Amino acid sequence: MNIDNTQSQMRKGVLEFCILSIIKQGEAYPSDIIEKMKEAKLDILEGTLYPLLTRLKNAELLTYRWVESSSGPPRKYFTLTDKGDTFYKELETTWNELANAVHQLTQTNNTIQDL
Amino acid sequence: MKKIININLASRLISIEDSAYEILRQYLESLKRYFAREAGADEIVSDIEARIAELFQDKLKKGAHCITDEDVEAIKASMGTPEQFEETAGAENTQSGQAQQQEAVTGRPRKRLYRDPDNKVLGGVCSGLGAYLNVDPVVFRIIFALLAIGGFGSGILVYFILWIATPEANTAAEKLEMRGERVDLNNIRATVQDEINSLKGQFRNVGEDMRNFSQGRGRQVGNDIERFFRGFITGLGKVLLFVTKGFLYFLAVVILFSLIVAGIAIAASSAALFPLKSLLLASPLQNTLFWPAVILLLGIPVVALVVFLIRKLTGVKQTNRYVGYTLSFLWVIGLICAIWLISSVAKDFRTSYRQKDNFTLLQPTKGKLIIKKAEDQVEMDDVDFFEGNLRVTDDTAIIDNIRVKIEKSTSDSFQVEVIRSSRGRTIAQAKKLANEIQFQLNQQDSLLYLPAGLSIPRNSNFREQRVTIVVKVPVGKNIEVDRDAYHRYHFVRGWKEDWWDDWDEWDRDHDGPVELKMTIDGLDNINIEKVHKDTNDSHDRNRPSKDSLQDNYRYHHEDKEENSDTPSNKKEKGTVSVSTDATATAQVNTPAIESASMILYSVYNMLK
Numbered sequence: 001m002n003i004d005n006t007q008s009q010m011r012k013g014v015l016e017f018c019i020l021s022i023i024k025q026g027e028a029y030p031s032d033i034i035e036k037m038k039e040a041k042l043d044i045l046e047g048t049l050y051p052l053l054t055r056l057k058n059a060e061l062l063t064y065r066w067v068e069s070s071s072g073p074p075r076k077y078f079t080l081t082d083k084g085d086t087f088y089k090e091l092e093t094t095w096n097e098l099a100n101a102v103h104q105l106t107q108t109n110n111t112i113q114d115l
Numbered sequence: 116m117k118k119i120i121n122i123n124l125a126s127r128l129i130s131i132e133d134s135a136y137e138i139l140r141q142y143l144e145s146l147k148r149y150f151a152r153e154a155g156a157d158e159i160v161s162d163i164e165a166r167i168a169e170l171f172q173d174k175l176k177k178g179a180h181c182i183t184d185e186d187v188e189a190i191k192a193s194m195g196t197p198e199q200f201e202e203t204a205g206a207e208n209t210q211s212g213q214a215q216q217q218e219a220v221t222g223r224p225r226k227r228l229y230r231d232p233d234n235k236v237l238g239g240v241c242s243g244l245g246a247y248l249n250v251d252p253v254v255f256r257i258i259f260a261l262l263a264i265g266g267f268g269s270g271i272l273v274y275f276i277l278w279i280a281t282p283e284a285n286t287a288a289e290k291l292e293m294r295g296e297r298v299d300l301n302n303i304r305a306t307v308q309d310e311i312n313s314l315k316g317q318f319r320n321v322g323e324d325m326r327n328f329s330q331g332r333g334r335q336v337g338n339d340i341e342r343f344f345r346g347f348i349t350g351l352g353k354v355l356l357f358v359t360k361g362f363l364y365f366l367a368v369v370i371l372f373s374l375i376v377a378g379i380a381i382a383a384s385s386a387a388l389f390p391l392k393s394l395l396l397a398s399p400l401q402n403t404l405f406w407p408a409v410i411l412l413l414g415i416p417v418v419a420l421v422v423f424l425i426r427k428l429t430g431v432k433q434t435n436r437y438v439g440y441t442l443s444f445l446w447v448i449g450l451i452c453a454i455w456l457i458s459s460v461a462k463d464f465r466t467s468y469r470q471k472d473n474f475t476l477l478q479p480t481k482g483k484l485i486i487k488k489a490e491d492q493v494e495m496d497d498v499d500f501f502e503g504n505l506r507v508t509d510d511t512a513i514i515d516n517i518r519v520k521i522e523k524s525t526s527d528s529f530q531v532e533v534i535r536s537s538r539g540r541t542i543a544q545a546k547k548l549a550n551e552i553q554f555q556l557n558q559q560d561s562l563l564y565l566p567a568g569l570s571i572p573r574n575s576n577f578r579e580q581r582v583t584i585v586v587k588v589p590v591g592k593n594i595e596v597d598r599d600a601y602h603r604y605h606f607v608r609g610w611k612e613d614w615w616d617d618w619d620e621w622d623r624d625h626d627g628p629v630e631l632k633m634t635i636d637g638l639d640n641i642n643i644e645k646v647h648k649d650t651n652d653s654h655d656r657n658r659p660s661k662d663s664l665q666d667n668y669r670y671h672h673e674d675k676e677e678n679s680d681t682p683s684n685k686k687e688k689g690t691v692s693v694s695t696d697a698t699a700t701a702q703v704n705t706p707a708i709e710s711a712s713m714i715l716y717s718v719y720n721m722l723k
Contacts, residue, residue, distance in 0.1 A: 008202070030166060045195030047146070050162040054155045072172060073126035076162070 125165040149197035226295035229284035411449025468545035479561035489564035524587035532585040
């Protein structure tokens, strides 16, 4: 069992949820998403973001439009579709349940250890 | 020191170092290969490109002059390489992860010898070798070219063998193998994906069924068939093109080689050619024209061919057209100089002058005059041209331009006239040149010695100086021409005198002198008369071989020849002389010669 493997699996599981939540807060273009994730200290390889966005877009959870930019060529701004919104809500529910469960379990573990 | 280039990355202008560009290019290539199996691969990669461009532009805006290797490496680190993606993805799919590990265990990348179609000049053999051995292909090109020239074409042969033996690297995997790069699952999948994509494009216009088919096994088959036919036709064209091209290159190399050899020969013998040049060229104008004419006319093609071959060897495609213009212009100048020179020299031959002198001849006591060639006064290992027809010493040029004319004398004594003639630009010049000719006959009783050539002063010019010796033979007297003399001098024949033809014929069989008799009708050959008589006796005219054999023996009757009748000598003659018969052997009547002729006969039969 590889620790790195497990860690990256954990991160990967929440990655889509994180991205969707960033986009849900408002239109975002990839660089914004990366900046926000960096701020939150959720380090990912940027290279993995783009295929993920494309996959979500192909699954019709996301859509984008081209927005003129003052510096350079137009940028892709992503928004959630209705389908994506539903998807996000389901993920949110799952995440909350999971977080609670994990929290509860780890807390219990800690208390057992503490005792 | 590094070169900075400007690139357009996702519609942004980026100044980037040359080496950094190379890293970036390879990185983007690897990403393309990695994402090829994903739907929307192009989109993903262009998104990534846009991101990289954005980051680079930020960097440049902050005051960096250009993007360096470190910047690109930083980007690679934050973006992640395909290997890193694979690790992450591998966690999710353990099976593929294991496959990946197996791939890694296979370890050292295999390197194979391919022909490299991307950097080829001819067949890509040299570039393939270069990629295989990590050496600049130019090295191999030069080696092959040297072998082709110096190794009697072995380079060409080896090249052809390699061409036939090594496959061409067509697919990405083969190209990777050629360079010894790792051929991992990504790359192969990417290659297949590429082909599917291109194939999809090809089949787009065909109906839905066709597309469905193309996504199944049929795709592969259709692909193969199409590739086969396309490959076959282009291959055929390539072969034709190559044969023509190869022939042209070969021709160019041969021409270059011979020009170089000629150049070296001229350079080596230029010391010897100088006297020739000064003999032929008179005026300063001609001397001035000579060198430009020679150098431009011969040198320009050499330079042009060298440039052409080097360009082909190094694979430099772009040509500077001014080079071509300049070279042809110079060559035309050389041509003009040459024509001018030739016409100027030709003018020097316009007029001619003849001067006749009588040679005081003591009448030969035996009533027979013998014409012989005097021993050479000049050593033959002096500089000599045209097989000894022109020899040049320190102060004299000796020209072998002597004619001999045998005429009927009006009186009853032998007479000899010497006519010197020359050509020149003016009559005065021709006369001066004719008078300058030194030509000394020498008589010893019945022997008349002719010098080997006429002499003119070294600083004079050759304007077709010539000496004609007219020998007048009284009727009833004989003249003998030494064979050496016959070969040496040009004998002017009277139009009625058909005996010369016979002489030419015997010439192949004999080397003795020929004796001629002056009759009322003109010259007659004594030898011929005898031959005719013999042939009439034997009633065997249809066998010229017999005549020649008889002649052979007849000459041996003469005092000089008898001594040289050693068996070895005979054998040499035997190879050319032909059949023998009773009359001939009876005439000779010498046992030694008889046995010799028997040997000759058998030798002849063997040869036959």
